[in-house]
Amino acid sequence: MGLPRKLLVWLALAVAISVPIAAAASSPLLAWRDPVYIAAGFAGVIAMVLLLFQPLLAGGLLPGLSHRRARRVHGWIGGLLVAAVVVHVAGLWITSPPDVIDALLFASPTPFSVWGVIAMWAIFAAALLATLRRRLRLNPIVWRRAHTALAMVIVAGTVAHALLIEGTMETMSKIALSVLVIAVTVKVIVDLRVWARRSRSKRQSSSSSP
Template sequence: MIPARRILTWLAVAVAVVVPVALAATSPLLQWRDPVYIAAGFAGIGAMALLLLQPLLAGGVLPGMRPIQNRRWHRRVGVLIILATAVHVAGLWMTSPPDVVDALLFRSPTPFSVWGVLAMWALLGAALLAGLRRRLRWRWRIWRLAHTSLAIVVVTGSVVHALRIEGTMETWSKAVLCGLVLAATARTMIALRIWAVGPVQPKE
């Protein structure tokens, strides 16, 4: 790839990840929240932004990245998303325990919590599959289909969760980020033909 295009691609990804977080940092709601609540919110926003990187790394579309680097970074970013989600839930729990308990028990009055909790469990499932991949000894393509199926739940759940919340994220940057995450996920799934679980076809 020519250097200019390589730089532009990375720049676009950086903008897509940083802008929604930066705009959320200007939210007027922040002045009426204490630090723990603010941290919980930004952990969620950060997880959403990092989620964009996962399909890009899995699909190997980021310029200058070798396959082994893609795989390592996919793993690292995955761990970061889990940590961010943990901070998100813990921070919200410290801010308002009954609201988080309601969400975790699927009895919350807010329609977005159920999507967030669903995404959280799918995230843990996808991570568990990644951690146990060697021990499970599943056929590679079966494992990949299971992992990506859970990833679809993570992405869909997180997007609906984020879009229905009236919070610190700026409306347009949130919508664009959600659209990009969906598009990147769909693109990678199609490019990798994740539904093809049969024996590997030799390339012509």
């Protein structure tokens, strides 16, 4: 008798997030790094791992979680994602302020810095938009479209940043995680049909109007 589908999904997710973390923890590059730099690097790894959960929660793809609970956890992980990015950038600032300043000013000669900064600002913007959603009284369709657009920028920027940088993450596990994050994000965006719903509602509105 095989394992239940629910258990298989959670086991697959556990492998997907534990392998990159374990590979990064055993990286030989950590041997001569100071603790602050190591903490900053692992904060970046954790941020990318957390990014995998967000589309899974938004699309209701994690078994055992109701829609309401999934939305709540999605918000919590969004907060953790912001915290991980802050720790990542703060740690790099402590170890090398000029490099961080160049990156923030888009003056860094390394392309991965540009993509990292783009992803960082998109994460902050998505978190701010979620925090101010009720106060701004955004139309649900506008909210979905804006949040989805920011999510696309976050995923694209994070994956480009991770793939271009030669850091503590092991190459194959990093590529596998990147492909998985992109695949899940694309699937959820297609399944939710954010823009298609908007178009359909427009057609229904125009057909019902005199």
